[in-house]
Amino acid sequence: MTLPDIDISDARAADPDVAIIGGGQAGLAIGYYLRRTGLRFVILDAEEVPGGAWLHGWDSLRLFSPAGYSSLPGWQMPPSGSDGFPTRDEVIDYLTRYEARYDLPVERPARVDAVERAGDRLRLRLADGSARHARAVVSATGTWSAPVIPDYEGRERFDGTQLHSAHYRGPEPFAGKRVLVVGGGNSGAQIHAELDAHARSTWVTLRPPGFLPDDVDGHVLFQRATARVRDDGGGASGTFGDIVMVPPVKAARDRGALETVRPFARFTRDGVVWRDGTSEAIDAVIWCTGFRPALDHLWPLGVVDEAGRVAVEDQRSVDEPRLWLAGYGDWTGAASATLIGSARVARDLVPRIAAALGA
Numbered sequence: 001m002t003l004p005d006i007d008i009s010d011a012r013a014a015d016p017d018v019a020i021i022g023g024g025q026a027g028l029a030i031g032y033y034l035r036r037t038g039l040r041f042v043i044l045d046a047e048e049v050p051g052g053a054w055l056h057g058w059d060s061l062r063l064f065s066p067a068g069y070s071s072l073p074g075w076q077m078p079p080s081g082s083d084g085f086p087t088r089d090e091v092i093d094y095l096t097r098y099e100a101r102y103d104l105p106v107e108r109p110a111r112v113d114a115v116e117r118a119g120d121r122l123r124l125r126l127a128d129g130s131a132r133h134a135r136a137v138v139s140a141t142g143t144w145s146a147p148v149i150p151d152y153e154g155r156e157r158f159d160g161t162q163l164h165s166a167h168y169r170g171p172e173p174f175a176g177k178r179v180l181v182v183g184g185g186n187s188g189a190q191i192h193a194e195l196d197a198h199a200r201s202t203w204v205t206l207r208p209p210g211f212l213p214d215d216v217d218g219h220v221l222f223q224r225a226t227a228r229v230r231d232d233g234g235g236a237s238g239t240f241g242d243i244v245m246v247p248p249v250k251a252a253r254d255r256g257a258l259e260t261v262r263p264f265a266r267f268t269r270d271g272v273v274w275r276d277g278t279s280e281a282i283d284a285v286i287w288c289t290g291f292r293p294a295l296d297h298l299w300p301l302g303v304v305d306e307a308g309r310v311a312v313e314d315q316r317s318v319d320e321p322r323l324w325l326a327g328y329g330d331w332t333g334a335a336s337a338t339l340i341g342s343a344r345v346a347r348d349l350v351p352r353i354a355a356a357l358g359a
């Protein structure tokens with residue numbers, strides 16, 4: 001693919017020093033610290049409204065981290081009105097108010113299709129045909145727009161419904177249906193727990209999931225991830241695989257509905273064949289099988305490796321030093337894909353950008 005030429009001769013006066021791609025929590029946290037540097041910056045976000053990936057979470061989504069462990073820099077997330085674990089809508093409200101409170105320069109909707117080298121700047125090509133130029137670019141596009149579905153034999157032949165958790169909104173369309181929920185993390189647990197009350201839901205996981213004790217909330221996962229990264233000097237790929245017993249999951253457990261089975265062997269047109277050879281008719285499969293970093297816009301820079309990541313040193317691309325990354329996973333900082341982690345990443349990253357730009 002080649003890109004058409006763009007005349008940049010008179011564009012420079014309006015150009016920012018730093019362009020942040022993505023106005024989710026990671027982009028906002030960086031904006032919070034950039035405000036203090038005197039650098040001109042802009043946050044370009046593909047959504048119509050604030051909230052990042054939380055806009056697309058299912059209606060009953062609960063954070064596994066309590067509000068006290070889910071705050072961006074400067075302003076604590078208000079305590080949840082429910083039972084300690086904030087709801088999706090409470091997070092969206094917090095992010096909306098956060099960006100207004102700090103008057104962050106977010107432009108919406110502004111989808112960046114490509115980032116390319118343009119002399120001493122990086123050029124950002126937007127979906128509306130316009131372009132911006134910046135001395136430094138922070139990619140903070142998250143993972144929501146890049147859902148992962150594993151290969152299962154015959155998946156394309158299956159006539160039933162297939163949905164990734166990225167697009168699941170609620171149990172209503174599945175009422176009374178036979179559903180497989182695939183994936184042993186918090187998404188799988190929460191969605192299976194909800195569906196089980198409405199549908200004939202079977203929870204499929206590679207191995208028996210790990211459940212945290214009822215009296216332990218998600219902040220333990222952050223402490224573990226941070227410790228792991230500290231222990232090995234920063235290269236760990238910490239997981240948040242343990243399931244937090246948020247109230248709907250606990251309720252499912254108490255009614256005996258948190259059993260799991262190991263994966264099936266293959267799909268048929270109308271269902272699956274289990275590993276013992278028995279067939280079962282299935283109406284729908286919900287894939288709670290995770291995401292990869294959404295980095296397609298970086299393709300012209302040639303910095304994305306086969307694993308779908310960018311080689312970084314202290315959040316800075318090794319191959320393109322004007323490019324910085326935030327969010328995505330532990331490879332850009334401990335727990336950087338979480339609310340509290342994005343605060344830490346921003347605190348570390350902004351002084352590095354400022355130093356690189358001589359600010």
Ligand SMILES: Cc1cc2nc3c(=O)[nH]c(=O)nc-3n(C[C@H](O)[C@H](O)[C@H](O)COP(=O)(O)OP(=O)(O)OC[C@H]3O[C@@H](n4cnc5c(N)ncnc54)[C@H](O)[C@@H]3O)c2cc1C
Nearest residue numbers: 022024025026046052053063064065112141142327338339
């Ligand atoms: C089910 C679930 C439960 C979770 N629970 C917790 C929890 O309890 N606690 C916690 O701390 N974390 C939790 N997380 C993890 C984490 O908080 C989210 O994944 C978070 O949304 C990541 O923030 P981000 O800013 O990196 O990315 P996002 O929120 O995805 O924001 C990225 C933004 O960039 C935009 N964008 C993408 N591509 C482009 C482009 N090319 N141009 C312009 N804009 C673009 C997107 O539209 C979006 O607005 C959970 C995640 C999931 C999926």
